[in-house]
Amino acid sequence: MxxxxxxxxxxxxxxxxxxxxxxxxxxxxxxxxxxxxxxxxxxxxxxxxxxxxxxxxxxxxxxxxQYVDGAAQxxxxxxxxxxxxxxxxxxxxxxxxxxxxxxxxxxxxxxxxxxxxxxxxxxxxxxxxxxxxxxxxxxxxxxxxKRRFLQPMIEGRFFGTMALTEPHAGSSLSDIRTRAEPADNGSYRIRGNKIFISGGDHPLGENIVHMVLAKLPDAPPGVKGISLFIVPKFLVNEDGSLGARNDVTLAGLFHKMGYRGTTSTALNFGDQGHCVGYLVGQPHHGLAYMFQMMNEARIGVGMGAVMLGYAGYLYALDYARQRPQGRLPDGKDASAPQVAIIQHPDVRRMLLAQKAYVEGAFDLALYAARLVDDSQTLADADERRAAGELLDLLTPVVKSWPSSHCLKANELAIQVLGGHGYTREYPVEQYYRDNRLNPIHEGTHGIQSLDLLGRKVGQNGGAALKQLTRLIQATCAEAAGHPALEPLRAPLEQLLGHLSTVTMALLGDLLQGEVNRGLANSALYLDAFGHAVIGWRWLEQAVRAQRGLDAGQAADADFYRGKLQAARYFLTWEVPACHHALSLLEARDDTCLTMADAWF
Amino acid sequence: MxxxxxxxxxxxxxxxxxxxxxxxxxxxxxxxxxxxxxxxxxxxxxxxxxxxxxxxxxxxxxxxxQYVDGAAQxxxxxxxxxxxxxxxxxxxxxxxxxxxxxxxxxxxxxxxxxxxxxxxxxxxxxxxxxxxxxxxxxxxxxxxxKRRFLQPMIEGRFFGTMALTEPHAGSSLSDIRTRAEPADNGSYRIRGNKIFISGGDHPLGENIVHMVLAKLPDAPPGVKGISLFIVPKFLVNEDGSLGARNDVTLAGLFHKMGYRGTTSTALNFGDQGHCVGYLVGQPHHGLAYMFQMMNEARIGVGMGAVMLGYAGYLYALDYARQRPQGRLPDGKDASAPQVAIIQHPDVRRMLLAQKAYVEGAFDLALYAARLVDDSQTLADADERRAAGELLDLLTPVVKSWPSSHCLKANELAIQVLGGHGYTREYPVEQYYRDNRLNPIHEGTHGIQSLDLLGRKVGQNGGAALKQLTRLIQATCAEAAGHPALEPLRAPLEQLLGHLSTVTMALLGDLLQGEVNRGLANSALYLDAFGHAVIGWRWLEQAVRAQRGLDAGQAADADFYRGKLQAARYFLTWEVPACHHALSLLEARDDTCLTMADAWF
Incomplete structure (x- = not known):
């Protein structure tokens, strides 16, 4: 099967x-x-x-x-x-x-x-x-x-959410307006409105623990004035039993393009003035804490995007093998049987692109997970720190690249199925709709690009970037000289070289305070950087596949050859296509920057 | 407003x-x-x-x-x-x-x-x-x-469909199985099943006239054996009054990703053995006739794709002007008011790309409509023929380019709206879903690419291609020397030159019978060809906009500057990015062709 x-x-x-x-x-x-x-x-x-x-x-x-009597069903x-x-x-x-x-x-x-x-x-x-x-x-x-809220989660009785977004602020967390007033007993009274809270209400467990960003009365302006609170749906007594319903109201549900199984909620905190919250950690440190959750979530989003692309690819592949239609261009005999559509070169192109996207991104998402382990369990403290830094650098790529390219894979899966792919009788259109959320939530594509170029690349004197460069060069060295791998190595090294030049130039702008100019085309940078990373992961896969082939594992030969061909597709079709975007970055192209609002 | x-x-x-x-x-x-x-x-x-x-x-x-009692409601x-x-x-x-x-x-x-x-x-x-x-x-x-079926359509009483696709054949029309047996009275008995018939049932008029492709008993195999029949839902008497219900059954409705307002039907012809059809024109000429309708339909599909992109662009533009969020990267003052998101360079990039796609494609679709007029009403017969040939060449581009790029515009519109764009409370996600049909119906993207490279480009010794090249060169000549236009001309001429080289090489393959090799990457060719055509249309628009600016029409200055900037975006960001694909074509890259089924 x-x-x-x-x-x-x-x-x-x-x-x-x-x-x-x-x-x-x-x-x-x-x-x-x-x-x-x-x-x-x-x-x-x-x-x-x-x-x-x-x-x-x-x-x-x-x-x-469904929203029924103030609850989500x-x-x-x-x-x-x-x-x-x-x-x-x-x-x-x-x-x-x-x-x-x-x-x-x-x-x-x-x-x-x-x-x-x-x-x-x-x-x-x-x-x-x-x-x-x-x-x-x-x-x-x-x-x-931990006793009151974490333990029941571990036991599978309580559920949780992260409640950041507000209607007027969206991605701009420094502008949140939810307030937390100290109460007598050390708790706080929360008041504010949050939107797009996934899992904000549902009947799956005994309780829902909202991790809420809010501002204390003495909060400094901006992101340095954000604190983190636990706000449970039901209060929890000292002995762990459930108390009264807290003043958290489900104001409504959003109706999404996809990802519909997950409730997306508008939540009102403190409509009645008695919403109880508990400060987590230090005041005003909430955003830093939340970033731990967001970084985990971003890797999770990346893997989620991969898997929707992967499921679509496998379905399209199976369909293309089963579905007979038409003949090859040189097959003029109309009475000959139709061929399976996987025989058509353009269908193969669409399948190969999907394979390159989803298997490349799958490798990256797993590599990032491995870095989490390394940052926590390597014996050497310096090596742990280095793994953490590399993970930090790669996080915007792990989140964004699958979100854009595995979505593209879903689009290709629809195309492989043709008219059937467009119907809800087949699963691929839903995969697209589900996946379309991923470039938006947990930081949009644009925000990830600012994170990468405006923060991560230059961090610690570029230590993580240097580490990444060394790792890519090491893989290139493994590939060098091998006749099957050499043609794959060259385009990656060219991209890496061009990317390094551009990175130095843009970091120079940022150092000189030319922030708007340096970051103007950050989305192009993220795409090119992402292609370099995925190109590296494909070369790494190709090296291992070649090793498997050389070891003469006959049963796996087709598998390894498919890996090598997908690597060839990605490194010779996709990687070299990035140079034009890098040239625009290098030239500090200002086409977007100088487009006036009135000209649209 | x-x-x-x-x-x-x-x-x-x-x-x-x-x-x-x-x-x-x-x-x-x-x-x-x-x-x-x-x-x-x-x-x-x-x-x-x-x-x-x-x-x-x-x-x-x-x-x-909804399917209710055998009818669509x-x-x-x-x-x-x-x-x-x-x-x-x-x-x-x-x-x-x-x-x-x-x-x-x-x-x-x-x-x-x-x-x-x-x-x-x-x-x-x-x-x-x-x-x-x-x-x-x-x-x-x-x-x-015409009296019985056309006149009531002109009067708005009858509706019509085109019924081509069959479950086992899809795009491969030579494999249709619907049969037409001659009856005594000059009519035919039709028997077969069609799917994806848009408008195949609805209660909007008195009757529905299906234009059905079927095969006569003596039909030669393949596309040369297809005939065209009128098959009305209700028979029509000599005096124009409606007769009995014909044996056409609504077997079911398809449930689509979008475009849901249009019924997509499965129709059974002749389940009871008495489905009456009338032969149109000569036996076995049906596909040639149908191509008239399909060519019109393809221009219509192109314009439809443009307009969904256009509506999404206008909505995203309006939203970006109204919606405050965040500050520019150099705006460190967290207490300053938020800026409208159109101020963010990456949002401008997404809007400018949409503008470039939809206004470029809109121009092309209207240009194609103008060619229809020229092919019918120019005084000189040779000029009429030339206009028809050019239209023929451009038809796959007019159908495909908007279907892929104005769909991309819809994707960007969702992204501009962020979380809101992903909800059904805003219209942009529907525009995407509606538009996703366009690269599929009326000949998929892959089929259009085979039509362009395998047929249209080389037709009549490449007469239409030569005509197109002359027209592009004429626009380039108009732009030459003008300081604002010169930087736009150069990338178009470079692409045109590269495209011509590649075209000659691939046509050489086809002439030498290397059909599979020459057509292997036809989808890349369609994309690059389409970019050259849209690049030309943008240069043409830029020339006219510059003329307007030079004429000092102050009230329109912003409009013209926006045109010039969008032309700059398309010609300097998008057009030069096509060279890598052309290089793959030039090298006869066989990555997709040689990927074996077993390797996936």
Whole structure:
């Protein structure tokens, strides 16, 4: 049977041939693990995802959450699916054994989660959001807060959200207006309105713990005046039992293009003046705390975008193999049987592009997860720090590149299916609609580009960028001289060289205070940088695939040849196409900057 | 008030400054027309579109047609809208005065139709499909057929469809299986199944006239064995009164991603064995006839794609001007007011790209309509033929380029609106979904690319291509030497030169029988060719805008400067990016061709 979520052969290639997951088992934290326990977790993820999540993916889209009497109602299939996820313990995949967790590396937990994102991103979001909120309390909450709010999340009884966006502020968090007034008992009274809060209401658990950004009365202006609060839907007594309903109101639901299974809510805090919140950590440090959650979330968004692209690719591939239509241009005999559409070069182009996008981005998302592990569990402190810095640099790419290119893969999947792809009788149009959220939430594409060029690239004297450059050069050195790999290496080195020149020039602008000029075309920079990174990951995959081929693993020869051909597609079709954008950056092209509002 | 359908200033620019619509009034057929009658028709189109079509655009999406008791039910708003369209006589816009038509040039009729496509493409499709069917009967039907089927269409009582696609054949028309057996009375008995028939059932008129492709018993194999039949939903008596229900059954409705207002139907012909059809023209010539309708339809699809992009652009532009959010990168004062998002360079980039795509494609679609007029009403027969040849060459571009790039514009419009753009509370996500059909129907993108490179470019010894090249060179010559235009001319000439080299090489392959090799990357060729054509149209617009500026029309200075800036965006950002694809074509890159099925 065809695989529908992801290719398990490709996953094994990533984990055991490219990213050396087994090496992690030699670290103390993962010493109880082995390839066997890893594979068992992956098998469970696949089977829970296939059995409980995939079957209602379309229904969750067709019958989106309803606002009934001030609450959000979901289709009945969501609850047993989420319960199966919790039952299997995936929400505690990386948590300590003592806490009841699986103590898995993040690399493995992300690989497990990927199955749920491919199967049903709308339902999977509920536990995913909860994990983010739980990790935030774990890192920055007090012991009492952990007992009352984190523990029930670990037990799968409470859910969580992150509540940042406000109607008038959107991406501009420094402009939020939600206020927190100190109350007598050390708690706070919260008042404000939030929108686009995913999972802001649902009937899946006993309680929902909102992680809310708000401003204290003495807050300095801007992002330095934002604090973080726990605001539960139901108050929680000292003994852990549920208290009264807190003053958090579901004001309404948004009706989205896709991703419909996840409630997107407008929440009012303190309409009645008695919304209770609890300060997390220090006053005015809320945004820094939230960034931990957002960085995790951005990697999660990247992987989610990959998996929607991946599911679409696998469906289109299967369809193209089954569906007969037409003949090749040189086949003039109209009475000859029709060929499968995968025989048409243009269909192959569309499939090869999808493969290059989704398998390239999948590798990057897993590589980022591996960096999380390295930043936490490498023996050497300097190496841990270096891994963290590289992860920081790559985060905007991990979030953005899959969000734009795996979306493009979804668009190509629709095209492969033609008229059928355009109907809701087939799944690919929903994958597109679901994926269209990813370039928007958790920081838009434009915001990620400012983060990359305006902050990450120059951080610590460019230390992370230098590290990345060395890693890319090392892969190029491995490829050098091999006849099959040499033609793939050259375009990557050319792009890297051009990118370095441009980076130095733009950082120069920023250093000289020419901020608007230097950042004017940051979106072009993000795209070119992303292509260099994905190009590197493809060359890395090609090196490993060639190694597999050279080792004469006959059963896998087709798999490895496909890898090499997709690498060739990406490195010779896509990578060289970036030079024009880099030239525009190099020339400080001001076409967009100088377009006056009145001229439109 | 902001305009929501299209910019009337831009339309006037196109008609009267770029395409010289007034010159048409000096031709005999249009002698009764003037700029005044043209503008009156456009005003009527705008007002009917705004009043009757735009208001239910969202509702038509939310409440899609329902299958009830073997018939398709529509929301009640469609019928009065279509009646207002018919009442105003737009379905007869180009028809002779004696037939009750407006005898307008196609240039003007397309400009009128554009308003309806922007307002509500789902409802507008019903009269548009009817016009296509009517024109087919007018060109190839017998006098009796015209009396019985065309005349009621002209009177607005009957509707029409084109019924080509079959479940097992899709784009491969040579494989259709619908059969037509001669009956005693000169009619035929039709038997077969068609899918994706737009407007295949609805309650808008007295009757629906299906133009059906089917094969006669003695048909040779392939496309040379296809005949065209009139198959009415209700039989029509000699006196024009309706007879019995014909044996055409609505088997079901497709549920689409967008374009939901238009029924997409599965039709069964002859389930009961008594489906009556009437042969149009000669046996086995059906596909040639149908191509007249398809060529018209392809221009219509191109314009429809433009207008969905256009409506999205105008909405995003208005939103970006109104919506405050954040500050520029150099604005460090968090207490300063937020700026309108149009101030952010990346938002300007997204708006400028949309403007470049939709106004460039709008110009091309109108230019193609002007070529229809030239091919029919120029005084000189050779010039008429030349215009027809050029139109033929450009048709795949007119269909495809807007379908891919104005769709991209819709994607950017969603991004400009951010989270709001992703909700169904705003119109832009629907524009994307509606537009996503356009690269699929009336010949997919891949099929258009084979038509362009495999047929059109080399036709008549490349006569049309030579004509196009001369026209582009003439525009370049007009731009040469002018300081503002010179930087725009150069990239176009470079692309044209590279394209010519590649074209010669690929045509050489085809002449030598290397068909699969020559056509392997035809989609890349279509994209590059399309960019050259749109680049030319932008240079043409820039020349006219510069003329307007030089004439010192102060009130229009902003408009002209916007045109020049959009031309600069397209010619310096987009046009030079095509060279890499041309290099792949030149090298006969076989990455897609050699990717084996088993390697995926």
């Amino acid at each position: 065809s695989e529908t979520l992801l290719s398990s052969r490709n996953l094994a290639f990533e984990l055991y041939e490219v990213l050396d997951a087994e090496a992690l088992t030699r670290r103390e934290r993962f010493a109880d693990h082995s390839r066997g326990t890893f594979d068992a977790a992956l098998d469970t993820a696949r089977s829970v995802a296939e059995k409980y999540f995939a079957p209602h993916n379309r229904k969750g889209d067709e019958e989106e959450p 979901l289709i009945p299939e969501v609850k047993p699916a989420v319960e199966a996820f919790l039952e299997a313990g995936f929400h505690n995949a990386t948590r300590d054994f003592e806490q009841g967790g699986m103590q898995l590396p993040t690399l493995l937990s992300q690989a497990c989660f990927a199955h749920f994102q491919a199967a049903n991103v709308g339902s999977a979001a509920y536990p995913f959001l909860t994990m983010g909120a739980a990790n935030l309390i774990e890192s920055f909450g007090s012991d009492a807060q | 902001s305009e929501t359908l299209l910019s009337s200033r831009n339309l006037a620019f196109e008609l009267y400054e770029v395409l010289d619509a007034e010159a048409l009034t000096r031709r005999e057929r249009f002698a009764d027309h003037s700029r005044g009658t043209f503008d009156a028709a456009l005003d009527t189109a705008r007002s009917v579109a705004e009043k009757y079509f735009a208001p239910h655009n969202r509702k038509g999406d939310e409440e899609e047609p 529509l929301i009640p708003e469609v019928k009065p809208a279509v009646e207002a369209f018919l009442e105003a006589g737009f379905h007869n816009a180009t028809r002779d005065f004696e037939q009750g038509g407006m005898q307008l040039p196609t240039l003007l009729s397309q400009a009128c139709f554009a308003h309806f496509q922007a307002a509500n493409v789902g409802s507008a499709a019903y009269p548009f499909l009817t016009m296509g069917a009517a024109n087919l009967i007018e060109s190839f039907g017998s006098d009796a057929q």
